[in-house]
Amino acid sequence: MSDPDNLIDADGNALVFSVLGGCSADTQCPSYVWYRKEGPTKGIALLRQWPTDFNGVAVVPVLAWNKSGDARNITNWQVLLVDRNTSQVLQTVSDAFVKFDNAFDILFDSESGYYERVNQVAGSYVPTGQRVGMQLTQPLPPVGVAEEIRFFRFAAEDVGRFQNVLDWMKKMTPPWYQFVLQQRPLDIYLNPQLKTQGWAGSAACCWGFDHARIEFEHRPPQDVFSDLYYVVSLVHEAQHVADYRAKKLFVQGRSVDACRAAERSATETERAFLVDLLKTQIYGQDRDHANAYLKFADAKLADGTFDWNPACRD
Ligand SMILES: [Zn+2]
Numbered sequence: 586m587s588d589p590d591n592l593i594d595a596d597g598n599a600l601v602f603s604v605l606g607g608c609s610a611d612t613q614c615p616s617y618v619w620y621r622k623e624g625p626t627k628g629i630a631l632l633r634q635w636p637t638d639f640n641g642v643a644v645v646p647v648l649a650w651n652k653s654g655d656a657r658n659i660t661n662w663q664v665l666l667v668d669r670n671t672s673q674v675l676q677t678v679s680d681a682f683v684k685f686d687n688a689f690d691i692l693f694d695s696e697s698g699y700y701e702r703v704n705q706v707a708g709s710y711v712p713t714g715q716r717v718g719m720q721l722t723q724p725l726p727p728v729g730v731a732e733e734i735r736f737f738r739f740a741a742e743d744v745g746r747f748q749n750v751l752d753w754m755k756k757m758t759p760p761w762y763q764f765v766l767q768q769r770p771l772d773i774y775l776n777p778q779l780k781t782q783g784w785a786g787s788a789a790c791c792w793g794f795d796h797a798r799i800e801f802e803h804r805p806p807q808d809v810f811s812d813l814y815y816v817v818s819l820v821h822e823a824q825h826v827a828d829y830r831a832k833k834l835f836v837q838g839r840s841v842d843a844c845r846a847a848e849r850s851a852t853e854t855e856r857a858f859l860v861d862l863l864k865t866q867i868y869g870q871d872r873d874h875a876n877a878y879l880k881f882a883d884a885k886l887a888d889g890t891f892d893w894n895p896a897c898r899d
Contacts, residue, residue: 592619595660601625616683616691616717619659629659630683632691632700632718635666639676643669651679679682683717688732691717695708696737696774698722711782712774714789714798732766735796738775739804746805749774750816753809757865761820761858768826776800781891785818788825797826810871817855817878824854841899848891856882 589602600619620628635646645665654661659682663740666676683702694701699716727735732751736744754762779787779802790797799822806812828850859879867875891897 589619591657592659593655593657594619594621595658598623598627600628600659603628618789628685630691630717631664631681632683634700634718634721635664636719636721639666642675643767644675645669648681678719678823681718693721695722695726698724711779711787712776712798712800714796727772733769734766735772736774737772739773743775743804746807750805750809750819754816757867758858758861761861765819765823768799768823768830770796771826772798774798774800775802775804777802777881782895785814786822788822788829790826790829797830799823799826810867810874813871814873814878817859820850820858821855824851841897844894844897845891846887848887848894848897849886852882852885856886 586658591602592602594600599622601622603618603620611641616630616632618628618630620626631648637643637645639790644708646884647665647667648662649665651661651663652658656662661680664678664681666678667674667675685702690703693698693699697716698720700718700721702713702715702717704713706710725737727737728739729736731744731748734747736747736813739747749781751762751765754765776787779800785802787800788797789800799819801815801818806815809816825847828847859875859882862875863872863879885891
C-alpha cells in the first residue's frame with residue numbers, strides 16, 4: 586500500500602490514515618485505523634498482530650492487493666501468512682479489515698485467543714463479544730461446564746453454585762429454566778469491573794461466532810434466596826441474548842431509543858419471571874425479596890429511561 590492516505594472503502598468513501606488510531610495506554614496500538622474523511626466516527630481498522638506460527642510453521646504476515654478491482658479500495662487488500670523460510674503462502678485472510686461506526690477499543694481476550702472489540706463506558710471496558718482478526722493463541726479451557734453452559738474466570742466451585750441456581754429454577758419455574766437453556770450456546774464470564782459501572786450483568790451476542798456471552802460482576806450465590814437478584818439478572822441478560830440473536834437489537838452504535846427498547850424488553854421479561862415466581866410456594870423473607878424486585882422492575886418500566894445504562898441516556 587504505497588499511499589495509505591489515498592484509499593477508499595468499499596462504498597467509495599475517502600479514508601484518512603490515523604497514526605494514533607486504535608492506540609491507548611492499555612491496548613498498545615492493536616490496530617491501524619483509517620477514518621472516513623466525511624464522518625470520522627466511521628472507518629476501517631486493520632489488526633497489527635498476526636500469528637507468528639501457523640500449524641507449526643513460522644510465518645510472517647504480508648499485506649497484498651488481491652489483484653482484482655481498484656487497488657485504492659482498502660477492502661481489495663488482504664493479509665497473507667507467508668512461510669518465513671520458503672515464502673510460500675500458507676493462509677489468505679481476505680476479511681482482514683474491520684469496519685466500525687463508532688470509536689472503539691480492542692483488547693486481547695486470553696480465553697478466546699482473539700482480539701475483541703470493547704466499548705468504553707464510564708472509563709471501563711465493556712466487552713462486545715465481537716472478535717477481530719485471527720485466533721492468536723489456543724483458548725483457555727473453561728473452568729467448568731453446567732448444562733452445556735461454559736464458565737470462564739470463575740472459581741471452580743462457582744460452577745456447582747450455578748448448577749444449584751439452575752436446579753432451583755427447574756424446580757420452581759420450569760419454563761424460565763428452559764428459557765435460560767434456550768440461549769445456548771452460551772458462555773458466562775465473571776467481570777468484577779462491571780460493578781464500577783453499577784451493572785449486575787451484561788450480555789453480548791453473536792458476531793462471527795455462535796456463542797452468546799453473559800458477564801456477571803459477582804460469583805453465583807451459595808444460596809439462591811440470599812441473592813435472588815443473581816437469578817433475576819440471569820433472566821434479564823438471557824432476554825438480551827435472545828433479542829441479539831433475533832437481530833432485533835445491536836450493541837454497537839445503537840441509538841438511545843434502541844437502548845431503551847432493549848432494556849424495556851429485558852425488564853419486562855424480568856418482571857414476568859418475578860410474577861411467576863410469586864405464584865410458587867415461597868414465603869417470608871424470600872417472598873419479600875421477590876416482591877421488592879418486582880416493585881423495582883415496575884418502577885424501571887414506569888420511568889422508562891433505563892438510565893443505569895449510559896447508552897440509554899439522552
Ligand atoms: Zn439490560
